[in-house]
Amino acid sequence: MKDSLVLLGRVPAHPDSRCWFLAWNPTGTLLASCGGDRRVRIWGTEGDNWICKSVLSEGHQRTVRKVAWSPCGNYLASASFDATTCIWKKNQDDFECVTTLEGHENEVKSVAWAPSGNLLATCSRDKSVWVWEVDEEDEYECVSVLNSHTQDVKHVVWHPSQEMLASASYDDTVKLYREEEDDWVCCATLEGHESTVWSLAFDPSGQRLASCSDDRTVRIWRQYLPGNEQGVACSGSDPSWKCICTLSGFHSRTIYDIAWCSLTGALATACGDDAIRVFEEDPGSDPQQPTFSLTAHLPQAHSQDVNCVAWNPKERGLLASCSDDGEMAFWKYQRLEGL
Amino acid sequence: MARDPGTCPRGPTPGRAVPTGFLRPRASPRVWGPGLAARAAQRDKQEPVIAVPSGRPGSGSAESARPSILPSFFTDCIKPMKVEKKLGRGVAKIHIEDDGTYFQDGGTRKLERAKISLDDCLACSGCVTSAETVLITQQSHEELRKILDANKTAAPGQQKLVVISVSPQSSASLAARFQLNPTDTAKKLTAFFKKLGAHYVFDTAFSRNFSLLESQREFVRRFREQASSKQALPMLASACPGWICYAEKTHGSAIIPYISTAKSPQQVMGSLVKDFFAQQQHVTPDKIHHVTVMPCYDKKLEASRPDFFSQEHQTRDVDCVITTGEVFKLLEEEGVSLSELEPAPLDSVFSSVSVQEPTSHRGGGSGGYLEHVFRHAAQELFGIHVDEVTYKPLRNKDFQEVTLESEGRVLLHFAAAYGFRNIQNLVQKLKRGRCPYHYVEVMACPSGCLNGGGQLKAPEMPGKELLQHVERLYSMVRTEAPEDVPGVQELYEHWLHGKDSERASCLLHTSYHAVEKASSGLSIRW
Numbered sequence: 001m002k003d004s005l006v007l008l009g010r011v012p013a014h015p016d017s018r019c020w021f022l023a024w025n026p027t028g029t030l031l032a033s034c035g036g037d038r039r040v041r042i043w044g045t046e047g048d049n050w051i052c053k054s055v056l057s058e059g060h061q062r063t064v065r066k067v068a069w070s071p072c073g074n075y076l077a078s079a080s081f082d083a084t085t086c087i088w089k090k091n092q093d094d095f096e097c098v099t100t101l102e103g104h105e106n107e108v109k110s111v112a113w114a115p116s117g118n119l120l121a122t123c124s125r126d127k128s129v130w131v132w133e134v135d136e137e138d139e140y141e142c143v144s145v146l147n148s149h150t151q152d153v154k155h156v157v158w159h160p161s162q163e164m165l166a167s168a169s170y171d172d173t174v175k176l177y178r179e180e181e182d183d184w185v186c187c188a189t190l191e192g193h194e195s196t197v198w199s200l201a202f203d204p205s206g207q208r209l210a211s212c213s214d215d216r217t218v219r220i221w222r223q224y225l226p227g228n229e230q231g232v233a234c235s236g237s238d239p240s241w242k243c244i245c246t247l248s249g250f251h252s253r254t255i256y257d258i259a260w261c262s263l264t265g266a267l268a269t270a271c272g273d274d275a276i277r278v279f280e281e282d283p284g285s286d287p288q289q290p291t292f293s294l295t296a297h298l299p300q301a302h303s304q305d306v307n308c309v310a311w312n313p314k315e316r317g318l319l320a321s322c323s324d325d326g327e328m329a330f331w332k333y334q335r336l337e338g339l
Numbered sequence: 340m341a342r343d344p345g346t347c348p349r350g351p352t353p354g355r356a357v358p359t360g361f362l363r364p365r366a367s368p369r370v371w372g373p374g375l376a377a378r379a380a381q382r383d384k385q386e387p388v389i390a391v392p393s394g395r396p397g398s399g400s401a402e403s404a405r406p407s408i409l410p411s412f413f414t415d416c417i418k419p420m421k422v423e424k425k426l427g428r429g430v431a432k433i434h435i436e437d438d439g440t441y442f443q444d445g446g447t448r449k450l451e452r453a454k455i456s457l458d459d460c461l462a463c464s465g466c467v468t469s470a471e472t473v474l475i476t477q478q479s480h481e482e483l484r485k486i487l488d489a490n491k492t493a494a495p496g497q498q499k500l501v502v503i504s505v506s507p508q509s510s511a512s513l514a515a516r517f518q519l520n521p522t523d524t525a526k527k528l529t530a531f532f533k534k535l536g537a538h539y540v541f542d543t544a545f546s547r548n549f550s551l552l553e554s555q556r557e558f559v560r561r562f563r564e565q566a567s568s569k570q571a572l573p574m575l576a577s578a579c580p581g582w583i584c585y586a587e588k589t590h591g592s593a594i595i596p597y598i599s600t601a602k603s604p605q606q607v608m609g610s611l612v613k614d615f616f617a618q619q620q621h622v623t624p625d626k627i628h629h630v631t632v633m634p635c636y637d638k639k640l641e642a643s644r645p646d647f648f649s650q651e652h653q654t655r656d657v658d659c660v661i662t663t664g665e666v667f668k669l670l671e672e673e674g675v676s677l678s679e680l681e682p683a684p685l686d687s688v689f690s691s692v693s694v695q696e697p698t699s700h701r702g703g704g705s706g707g708y709l710e711h712v713f714r715h716a717a718q719e720l721f722g723i724h725v726d727e728v729t730y731k732p733l734r735n736k737d738f739q740e741v742t743l744e745s746e747g748r749v750l751l752h753f754a755a756a757y758g759f760r761n762i763q764n765l766v767q768k769l770k771r772g773r774c775p776y777h778y779v780e781v782m783a784c785p786s787g788c789l790n791g792g793g794q795l796k797a798p799e800m801p802g803k804e805l806l807q808h809v810e811r812l813y814s815m816v817r818t819e820a821p822e823d824v825p826g827v828q829e830l831y832e833h834w835l836h837g838k839d840s841e842r843a844s845c846l847l848h849t850s851y852h853a854v855e856k857a858s859s860g861l862s863i864r865w
Binding site: 143183 | 737764
């Protein structure tokens with residue numbers, strides 16, 4: 001299984017610091033990285049090598065925890081422990097900070113753009129999730145402040161096609177939100193994890209959501225609409241979510257990140273035991289009770305905790321990862337035939 | 340919508356996260372001690388818990404390594420508490436009963452809950468978000484009972500004169516609950532409080548006249564000063580303490596200059612009762628126990644502001660604030676239904692005026708500041724009489740605009756911004772110099788005071804429907820222009836010695852204070 005994940009190269013992305021997160025732009029040609037050195041770096045290929053094309057250094061006073069590209073690829077958002085979120089506008093190789101979103105009381109842990117491009121979500125240690133709207137003049141306004149979680153909110157992610165938001169928290173739950181009249185409301189709470197939920201990923205269709213946790217499991221949740229064939233009860237017009245699969249016994253430490261490849265459906269995890277793992281759904285498994293198999297396990301992928309894994313949106317099998325050791329690594333994942 | 344006041348720091352507050360109507364008063368970042376700073380330094384990772392000296396609630400617990408003995412929903416009050424240290428047998432094992440009491444040493448020793456008084460509370464939102472969850476032993480219906488009971492056995496010279504001022508919003512909430520009309524509610528409430536031992540029961544709609552009049556005049560003055568003063572406009576309403584606490588703590592001197600200095604109706608009533616009324620009754624202010632009934636908990640914070648404490652008489656203008664919910668508890672404890680009581684005649688602050696029915700003001704359930712300031716400004720500044728004020732909702736129903744136009748020009752541009760998200764947007768615009776309004780009525784609670792966190796809930800009725808019901812009852816009360824209300828002009832003359840007097844300025848206005856940001860534990864290098 002070690003052969004399924006081949007190292008393509010390592011880059012010291014944030015030397016003497018942690019590399020916290022990576023994000024591919026929508027065309028898969030650029031990779032943004034961010035870290036404890038308060039910087040965001042933009043990487044691109046030159047031949048076989050990854051070179052740093054820009055350094056965004058004047059944006060934040062503290063660690064940059066996450067970065068996210070807008071669906072059009074022209075903007076990059078960076079979420080920082082300094083309680084702000086910067087919006088950078090791309091102008092060829094240059095990035096200019098066009099606005100700073102303030103309001104969270106403390107560390108911003110995550111930022112995500114909605115597929116429509118008009119909405120942005122941020123979440124923070126202050127337990128809240130904020131939804132922002134951007135207009136044609138690049139003006140951002142707060143649309144909603146959601147206080148559903150009872151603890152630090154670690155991650156937010158948008159549904160790939162519906163205007164629905166998901167958040168993961170130190171309170172062991174995942175929450176889902178949607179717009180109702182002129183405000184946003186929490187429409188579902190997913191309980192089951194026994195510890196902090198660190199990250200989330202929707203599958204390409206948006207019907208399923210994967211969550212990873214400090215309890216060392218990955219859970220797959222499925223959305224059931226009112227009146228569904230399987231007879232899953234729904235309250236009112238809100239869909240229900242059920243945990244349809246739990247992957248336990250594979251990870252020996254906290255799972256910090258999970259990524260669901262939109263091209264292949266493969267699930268990659270980033271773990272505190274320094275390893276990267278890939279899972280794939282068994283062909284022919286029951287959609288209501290799917291089974292996943294471990295198809296790649298690379299111990300010592302990094303010399304410290306792996307913080308993030310990110311599938312390239314255009315190139316099949318290309319996976320990027322980063323670690324507390326400050327390094328970024330690129331991997332080629334391929335299912336070995338006949339095994 | 341509201342949270343019940345739990346115990347600070349560690350009460351059996353249920354672990355639900357309920358969206359509140361309030362702003363979380365945002366304080367300066369916490370002051371960290373060494374143990375807590377180690378936790379601050381740990382960033383995202385779960386690192387081993389650092390042992391922290393005892394006596395500090397919230398030490399090395401919930402936020403970090405999740406010890407099994409304490410539920411994860413507890414957050415820490417960082418206010419250092421004096422705790423009696425008892426020599427134990429090593430590591431203390433604490434368990435929690437179903438009712439939330441704490442027992443140590445295998446159930447043999449019941450632990451005393453750490454208590455924090457309102458005066459100690461920094462309103463730092465370090466505990467379960469909002470100040471109303473602080474245990475307010477000095478400000479609760481139990482405290483009122485204590486005073487009333489003490490009065491029964493006290494010697495004549497030692498008795499307190501008990502005055503209760505009821506807000507029209509609390510009254511409307513009770514009216515909805517007991518299915519009474521506003522007049523009957525006011526009269527029966529008067530009867531109830533007097534039955535308990537109160538001597539006078541007033542309506543804060545009366546003191547609101549002064550808040551409105553002062554706001555009107557202040558706006559006109561500031562509008563005229565625009566050219567010479569950069570921070571004259573926009574003027575921001577000041578009646579909501581949730582808003583004030585947030586502004587002082589999170590934005591300080593960037594926002595404070597814009598806030599109206601007019602006192603809220605609660606505090607004007609405080610001045611009226613402890614100054615004017617005390618004189619009328621020939622008692623010293625400290626002999627009056629002034630209780631107000633309010634739709635929210637943040638009013639308790641407002642009452643304990645040092646600005647509203649008289650050093651001279653060593654007394655607060657408002658001694659105690661109880662919420663509508665707490666009045667309901669009192670009724671339950673007495674085994675009384677409000678509807679059963681015989682109505683009593685209404686009292687009036689200005690004794691030569693007899694009041695047959697309560698009166699109110701136009702412009703919505705939060706006092707009508709925008710409406711009154713707008714109509715007065717239109718008249719005073721432009722000679723335009725405005726009959727009906729038209730509100731235009733913007734991005735959501737808690738953000739509305741009002742415009743005065745003449746010959747294609749915009750003369751006045753006002754807004755009402757309720758709820759945290761709208762306040763955020765307003766403040767950000769203001770800080771960037773892009774606020775297009777002359778005046779903004781700012782309220783912390785979505786839908787305003789009628790929807791305050793201390794209002795009654797109806798288990799059988801959805802919140803929206805109940806709110807509409809309360810709004811209807813509130814608007815049933817006959818409105819009157821503040822300057823026409825009997826007693827108001829007389830009080831300006833005889834009590835304040837004129838509208839522009841120093842007494843008026845002193846008794847009807849207040850000031851705000853930026854909270855000094857303690858150096859953030861986040862930036863200290865340990």
